[in-house]
Amino acid sequence: KAGVTQTPRYLIKTRGQQVTLSCSPISGHRSVSWYQQTPGQGLQFLFEYFSETQRNKGNFPGRFSGRQFSNSRSEMNVSTLELGDSALYLCASSPGTGALTSSYEQYFGPGTRLTVT
Amino acid sequence: DAKTTQPTSMDCAEGRAANLPCNHSTISGNEYVYWYRQIHSQGPQYIIHGLKNNETNEMASLIITEDRKSSTLILPHATLRDTAVYYCIVISFQGAQKLVFGQGTRLTINP
Numbered sequence: 001k002a003g004v005t006q007t008p009r010y011l012i013k014t015r016g017q018q019v020t021l022s023c024s025p026i027s028g029h030r031s032v033s034w035y036q037q038t039p040g041q042g043l044q045f046l047f048e049y050f051s052e053t054q055r056n057k058g059n060f061p062g063r064f065s066g067r068q069f070s071n072s073r074s075e076m077n078v079s080t081l082e083l084g085d086s087a088l089y090l091c092a093s094s095p096g097t098g099a100l101t102s103s104y105e106q107y108f109g110p111g112t113r114l115t116v117t
Numbered sequence: 118d119a120k121t122t123q124p125t126s127m128d129c130a131e132g133r134a135a136n137l138p139c140n141h142s143t144i145s146g147n148e149y150v151y152w153y154r155q156i157h158s159q160g161p162q163y164i165i166h167g168l169k170n171n172e173t174n175e176m177a178s179l180i181i182t183e184d185r186k187s188s189t190l191i192l193p194h195a196t197l198r199d200t201a202v203y204y205c206i207v208i209s210f211q212g213a214q215k216l217v218f219g220q221g222t223r224l225t226i227n228p
Contacts, residue, residue, distance in 0.1 A: 004160075031214070033214075033215065033216075035216075042218055042219070042220060043161070043216075043218035044218075045215040045216065045217065048214060048215060055214065056214055056215055058215065090160050090161070092160070092161075092216075100210045100214075101149065101166060103214045104149070104151055104166065104206075104208050104214070104216065105163045105166070106161075106163060106216060107163065108159075108160025108161045108162065109160050110158075110159060110160055111159075111160055
């Protein structure tokens with residue numbers, strides 16, 4: 001099976017702009033989670049989508065949003081970008097159903113490195 | 118979810134077994150231990166998980182102490198490609214389905 005893909009891989013934006021990142025999960029996986037990784041805060045959970053519904057949300061401001069499509073592909077959007085939003089944004093997929101243990105066997109994509117100037 | 122404590126860094130010689138410890142003294146009876154690793158410039162990779170029995174797969178072995186307050190991830194024959202940050206995560210299925218990563222252990226495999 002193909003792995004999790006994320007586009008674009010690199011992005012440079014200016015403060016105040018908005019950005020949309022895309023994630024295609026492993027075929028058959030219905031759960032998509034997003035994480036932010038920065039040198040200072042490490043890996044932090046943003047949100048999780050399952051069957052087009054946000055199932056869990058981390059402690060991030062409302063400028064961070066996401067959605068999931070019927071084919072399980074997901075996008076996340078960050079509006080009014082700030083310098084502190086510069087980070088590696090990681091998407092992870094898991095089956096989302098079945099044994100709960102499988103929900104935590106998440107398969108990560110390579111990430112999108114966002115730089116805000 | 119229970120808090121975990123891991124050494125900040127470790128070194129291991131190529132070809133030797135790498136033993137990565139994790140302390141989770143406040144773990145509850147129904148909480149699982151998961152291990153992930155992150156190789157530089159890549160997304161994290163799931164390695165293994167366990168509840169109370171020792172587990173082994175093609176990547177590693179997980180040894181959980183009888184009192185479940187600590188565990189050890191064993192990479193039996195470490196290679197240079199095993200150089201990565203290793204994260205030990207305790208999961209409670211009663212909470213949100215998310216992974217909470219700590220600082221992990223930076224494992225360096227030396228030739």
